[in-house]
Amino acid sequence: FLKLVGLGAGLSLFPGSLFPSGTGLAQTVGGPTILSDARYPIAAWWPPPPVPKDPNDPNADNVRTNALYAELAGAGFNAVLGGNGGANDRANGLALEACARNELRLVLADQALRNAIDGTAVAPAARTEGQEEPQSALQALTEQDSPQDLQAQAAADPEAVSQRIRELYALFGNEPALAGLLLYDEPHRSLFGILRHAKEQVEQQIGQQPGEDLPYVNVWPSHASPQNALGAESYTDYLQKYMDEARYPSAVAPPVLSFDHYPLLADERTTVDFFYNHAVIRNFSRRFRVPSWGFVQSVGFDGRSVGLGVRRRPDEAEIFWQINVALAYGVKGIQYFTYWTPEDNAVKFGDALITRTGTRTALYNYATRANDYLAAVGGQLLPLVSEAVVHFGEQRLPRGTIAFRPDAFVRAMSGSPAILSRFRNPTTNQRYLLVTNRSPNAGAQTRLTISDLVQGVEEFDPVTGAYTAVPIRATQPRYLYVRVPPGRARLYRLRTA
Numbered sequence: 001f002l003k004l005v006g007l008g009a010g011l012s013l014f015p016g017s018l019f020p021s022g023t024g025l026a027q028t029v030g031g032p033t034i035l036s037d038a039r040y041p042i043a044a045w046w047p048p049p050p051v052p053k054d055p056n057d058p059n060a061d062n063v064r065t066n067a068l069y070a071e072l073a074g075a076g077f078n079a080v081l082g083g084n085g086g087a088n089d090r091a092n093g094l095a096l097e098a099c100a101r102n103e104l105r106l107v108l109a110d111q112a113l114r115n116a117i118d119g120t121a122v123a124p125a126a127r128t129e130g131q132e133e134p135q136s137a138l139q140a141l142t143e144q145d146s147p148q149d150l151q152a153q154a155a156a157d158p159e160a161v162s163q164r165i166r167e168l169y170a171l172f173g174n175e176p177a178l179a180g181l182l183l184y185d186e187p188h189r190s191l192f193g194i195l196r197h198a199k200e201q202v203e204q205q206i207g208q209q210p211g212e213d214l215p216y217v218n219v220w221p222s223h224a225s226p227q228n229a230l231g232a233e234s235y236t237d238y239l240q241k242y243m244d245e246a247r248y249p250s251a252v253a254p255p256v257l258s259f260d261h262y263p264l265l266a267d268e269r270t271t272v273d274f275f276y277n278h279a280v281i282r283n284f285s286r287r288f289r290v291p292s293w294g295f296v297q298s299v300g301f302d303g304r305s306v307g308l309g310v311r312r313r314p315d316e317a318e319i320f321w322q323i324n325v326a327l328a329y330g331v332k333g334i335q336y337f338t339y340w341t342p343e344d345n346a347v348k349f350g351d352a353l354i355t356r357t358g359t360r361t362a363l364y365n366y367a368t369r370a371n372d373y374l375a376a377v378g379g380q381l382l383p384l385v386s387e388a389v390v391h392f393g394e395q396r397l398p399r400g401t402i403a404f405r406p407d408a409f410v411r412a413m414s415g416s417p418a419i420l421s422r423f424r425n426p427t428t429n430q431r432y433l434l435v436t437n438r439s440p441n442a443g444a445q446t447r448l449t450i451s452d453l454v455q456g457v458e459e460f461d462p463v464t465g466a467y468t469a470v471p472i473r474a475t476q477p478r479y480l481y482v483r484v485p486p487g488r489a490r491l492y493r494l495r496t497a
Contacts, residue, residue, distance in 0.1 A: 033179065043334070158194065190231055277400075278400075294326040383426075416446045418446045
């Protein structure tokens with residue numbers, strides 16, 4: 001999002017289909033362990049900073065680090081992405097030990113690896129808030145690597161990257177909490193070649209293809225500047241060249257498609273391309289058969305000095321709303337930006353879940369409740385494939401979204417605006433509906449007319465983990481009444497013939 005100078009690893013601190021039906025993507029089988037685990041990935045970005053050395057007590061560092069990560073795990077997180085000063089061997093060793101003690105998985109960040117990758121990069125570029133039009137499908141299929149791209153790739157030094165990855169695995173490869181390496185956040189197109197090489201090196205460290213560890217890269221949001229940030233003609237062109245290894249030999253083609261988008265603007269507004277971004281990511285996730293991960297904006301910040309609009313501090317309903325929109329669009333992992341409050345520099349930050357001095361804020365409690373819900377509902381959706389995402393009741397349909405149309409399961413909708421998502425169990429073919437409140441600020445009452453194909457409806461209770469039958473008439477009209485608080489959603493399982 002922003003390349004913030006002096007914040008630990010030199011990482012960027014800031015770290016969906018257009019079609020209503022078709023094949024989706026279920027939980028990954030094989031490959032990186034964090035993608036095939038039964039737990040829904042809930043990750044903290046910008047974790048606790050490394051504790052200072054205590055010259056009088058060699059065990060104090062581990063004890064204090066463990067306490068910080070126990071607190072993080074207590075909020076319902078099960079994964080951590082490194083950073084916030086924790087990008088050196090000492091800090092990573094402490095973090096890995098603390099993660100293992102608290103059943104957390106660490107995607108490790110390393111300054112030396114980042115420096116090796118950056119040695120191949122073009123000059124850093126700024127993002128703009130402008131919107132670009134989606135690239136045509138024909139253009140995506142016919143474009144090849146440009147001479148400028150090939151020149152940037154030829155200038156790369158893959159051996160420096162390979163050497164550092166080998167060193168990291170010599171140090172930490174046997175650590176049980178190691179889940180992968182954080183290779184890059186928001187790369188320019190010219191970095192794809194070296195990132196593909198780094199990805200392959202991570203996979204090969206385990207001695208099998210693909211490896212057990214995650215080579216993690218996070219891509220730009222859809223409002224990034226095509227010329228300066230992306231190095232591509234459009235957002236879809238950027239993603240095509242990032243994912244399509246059959247067409248572009250330098251494509252990174254990672255095992256997970258991670259993106260960030262922070263939608264909560266000042267004055268109760270949201271970014272105009274929020275749903276478009278989710279839709280495009282869902283499209284690429286399905287096309288290339290990899291799961292997608294998204295972000296929750298859990299901190300307010302003012303980036304006007306670097307050309308970025310003010311983002312508001314979310315309330316609890318807005319945390320839930322971002323999670324439920326992501327689930328509605330088939331996202332298979334959630335990351336929080338941020339857990340610990342970053343230091344101010346060009347961007348001024350409000351308090352995140354934990355203040356700079358280590359004190360919990362109300363957001364910690366919001367996230368704890370939201371993560372309890374996410375672990376339960378996300379766990380139900382993780383093995384399912386996303387079949388359809390439609391919007392009902394919009395006064396003006398947001399860019400990239402599809403309006404509700406009757407289908408084999410739902411004949412009609414009325415009442416409050418909602419997002420209706422349909423999922424399929426790939427083993428049993430059973431269908432599920434997620435009804436998400438379109439608003440983070442107001443309650444919703446939406447009525448679904450269920451088709452005769454559906455013999456019964458059961459609602460999932462995220463507290464008990466059980467499904468309970470919902471009374472539905474045997475003859476038409478067969479109504480399902482859905483009452484949803486602000487930002488929330490309800491999950492239903494359908495029984496069909």
